[in-house]
Amino acid sequence: MHETRLLAEFVAGAKFEDVPGEVIAHTKHLLLDHFAVALFATRTEWGRIALKYAREFSSIDECTVYGQPWKSSAQHAALANGLCAHGYELDDSYEGGFCHPGAPTIPAALAIAEKESRSGRDFLLSVVMGYEVMGRISRALGRESNQQHHATGQVGAFGAATAAAKAMALEAGPLTNALGLAGSMASGVMEFTEDPKGTMVKRLYGGWPSQSGIVAASFARDGYTAPATIIEGRFGFLRGITRNYDLDLVLAGLGADYQVMRTVFKPYASCRAFHPMVEGIVELRNEHGVTPDNLECLDVGVRESIMRQQIVYEPQSMMAAQYSMPFTAALALDRDLADPHCYDGDVLGDPAIRNTCRKIHAHLDAEVDAFPRYAARLAARLKDGREVKVAVWDHKGTAAKPFSTEDVMAKFNKVTASLMRPSDASELAQAVGALDSDAPDAIRRLCAALRTQPSH
Secondary structure, three states: OOHHHHHHHHHHHOOHHHOOHHHHHHHHHHHHHHHHHHHHHOOOHHHHHHHHHHHHOOOOOOEEOOOOOOEEOHHHHHHHHHHHHOOOOOOOEEOOOOOOOHHHHHHHHHHHHHHOOOOHHHHHHHHHHHHHHHHHHHHHHOOOOOOOEOHHHHHHHHHHHHHHHHHOOOOHHHHHHHHHHHHHHOOOEOHHHHOOOOOOHHHHHHHHHHHHHHHHHHHHHOOOOOOOOOOOOOOOHHHHHOOOOOHHHHOOOOOOOOHHHHEEOOOOOOOHHHHHHHHHHHHHHHHHOOOOOOEEEEEEEEOHHHHHHOOOOOOOOHHHHHOOHHHHHHHHHHOOOOOHHHHOOOHHHOHHHHHHHOOEEEEEOHHHHHOOOOEEEEEEEEOOOOEEEEEEEOOOOOOOOOOOHHHHHHHHHHHHOOOOOHHHHHHHHHHHHOOOOOOOOHHHHHHHHHOOOOOO
């Protein structure tokens, strides 16, 4: 079927005027979300390491690094920005492929748009196309079939390469080569889930593919060749990852079913699989008065993947805590997980939270596991003998329970509140809002707003 070539032809021929207005509006909301969560992660230890690297190893002063007064090379800026975007478990998520498209795609598109003085509309179109290709390849892998690899670290290279290539205005031939190169750069394994210390490596799965995408597009522009069947080939990407791929999904609805519209928001800084559980706990707290003190035990019905790798009772790092179902449940009983600062301080060593954690139990729930998206079933037994049950299907920020514009702005303001003056946050939001205008300085204005230094 030549899926790789047909995708490249579609991307190369795409025009901003052909993209529906609701797609552009949703993309701008995702951009606001991306910039806020990436700026927030610049204050983390792993964020500071990435920023140091971008500054130390680049002698080219051309592309914006979020929150910094200095610039770096395109690929180093994309690495640092993408890592930070995926650096706090708050970045957007693709419904159907379980990857995070914004982290690798947006930094690659922005770096090239800034470097080559593209318009705001060029940048928006590049982002939409990056989400398009990344989403389609991700959903072709199938739900949970990619058990050994982290999808963002792998398919992210395709999204970033597409976004960078579109910003470079590559034709279909070089764009096909860019995808072929990206497929050979795709990487990212799940071993971090086996380590109670969590490590920092998962954060890299937003930055490394972003950098790889820029390298792939740059090489392809200069004539570097690569397999034109990287997606569908006998030794191609899909077959190399799983036997359960669905090749038809790569092209199904192309040009009408925009994958960026399948991308959802994360309200809480934890693994998204826990989000319905978090909202169920909020209901138990607010509607039924459940507290850590009066709770005897909380039983949670979950999907198979959580049982397999996310029942960790003694997490020793923030990453491990964010990927631990019992710890996340205990934290949600004690704090507001919609507050990005809920992991600050000595939360890992808090004896009260550790004690509550031991009251959390999980079991495989067949109905929850069969649900095509995320869900949870909770049963709280209280010390007074009461038992309260709730079930939550989907979570806020998804297509089933969508964020409004007000919800997007509320999260943006909450995440940036400790980083920027209100006037600076407002300028960043306005710069994003003006990207689809005819303003010739739209990208310059956006990048200037992004270089506003956060207060750490």
